Amino acid sequence: MELNDIIKPENLVYGKPRLMNDNPMHYCPGCSHGVVHKLIAEVVDEMGMEDKTIGISPVGCAVFAYNYIDIDWIEAAHGRAPAIATAVKRLNPSKMVFTYQGDGDLAAIGTAETIHAANRGENIVIIFINNAIYGMTGGQMAPTTLEGMKTSTCPYGRNVELNGFPLKISNLLAQLEGTCLVTRQSVQTPAAVRKAKKALRLAFENSMNKKGTSVVEFVSTCSSGWKMSPEKANKWMEENMFPFYPLGDLKNV
């Protein structure tokens, strides 16, 4: 095929989602956030829900998620996104409502809000980026930091006697009657991205079908916080994160 044919619109096989704007992202090279943002933008657009979707952004690296996806957004206080989403959805039942939260936001400071929103079976989607570290504040220990993993606040590695154990919060959420979907995904390969997008679509559909709370955890990398190249971070994630946080559906009813 000639170049002039290749660039014809009918031959396009990939493009930037319509709802993603041109703002330069503040995320580091290799970070999983950008890919997950892209998936949200694609799914919302494909569902035709642009005018009905309200996103709740967290405190953490994704605090500026609202700069990149052109839908209405509410920026939450640290950890409070599920409480905010609860009211947004209950007061606006025809809207599609999701939170976007990191591990510190969702599983440390916001544990109560997360568990109770899920236990009430709020018809919302909780998107959970688990990279086992606090990215925005410069690489401190997260509730999901693995045993032995080094961060700036556990510089000799997480010691469970001192810091407790890494929290498998999705397993906990899967126990609750209010959740209908709790799934662990990743976005480090094209195949994983395709699978993750399906899970995300199902989660959003569940919320509109009033099935209860859907939680999509993305086991993610933080190459800056982990002090690794993006390539090495992906490998490290597969070798160390996946055994402790195995991918797949924890619950899908």
Next chain:
Amino acid sequence: MADEIKLMKGNEAIAHAAIRYGVDGYFGYPITPQSEILETLMAEMPWEKTGMVVLQAESEVAAINMVYGGASTGKRVMTSSSSPGVSLKQEGISYLAGAELPCLIVNVMRGGPGLGTIQPSQADYFQTVKGGGHGDYRLITLAPSSVQEMANFVGLGFELAFKYRNPAIILADGIIGQMMEKVTLPPFHPRRTEEEVRAECPWAAQGKISSRSKNVITSLELDPAIMEENNIRFQKKYKLISENEVRYEEYRCEDADYLLVAFGSSARICQKTVENARAEGIKVGLLRPITLWPFPSAAIAKYVGQVKGILSVELNAGQMVEDVRLAVACQVKVEHFGRLGGIVFTPDEVLQALKTKLL
């Protein structure tokens, strides 16, 4: 139809007024002495009548953030609590002020600090009018002194909150919350339709329609130059509120030689003090601030030159007295009288204090 007069507690009046005013959502957590608000709403089941959402949250922190969420979509939403619970809400209140979100908060004060007591107090004056949460912000503060005002201030609070895109708070206390009085409930207003909410709140996160760019509700701005501009805008708004929304009531002040300044339940007690003092030949008047912020400074300053002394009467160790002193700029003697920790003064105790401190 004739006005419906009912006998009820101040807390119950708030709940009924909320339903009648067309409030969209209430989010609360039980705490004495204000749990009747949530209890009454749950018993009334307004979701079946008006579609109002009522939810018992897992904490005061969650409740105020539910208010933040509802307000972000332009809905009329409220929460209520008492002193220790309101302390927990301060984070959310600061965010609401920073994101310029209208809402109504109710604090039925009890004695503190800490877990304190469930008995009435006015010791959260500083917390409410001077800050409470972080940052330079103000809350429109209404201080009811009757069950009727508990009912009336629900509508007034929302009206002011939406007019200025700013949180409003009803600062009541355990007496006003718990005592029963006759009350004429406000007439029924239907809740606003989706279209009316969009028209009234074009800034709200309601889903991005093609005719506008996205709406983002946030208090965050990392560029200090823009953040300063935001703060200057807030201050301009607060100035506008101060110029236009001061409310107060005067009782027998025209010929007064001495002025009592008291709000809420203290003002009710001081009304009797005025009568008792006048029976003894001491000409005392009462000025009752209805808005604690904005504070009726100019109204108090008018009495410089007329009165020989002012007594600020509060159920605390001396909080509003600072604003009274600022109002008169040391041109007249201002003293404070209060009881603490849930003890309520009698009218004669107040009169005795007036004699001791000012006569």
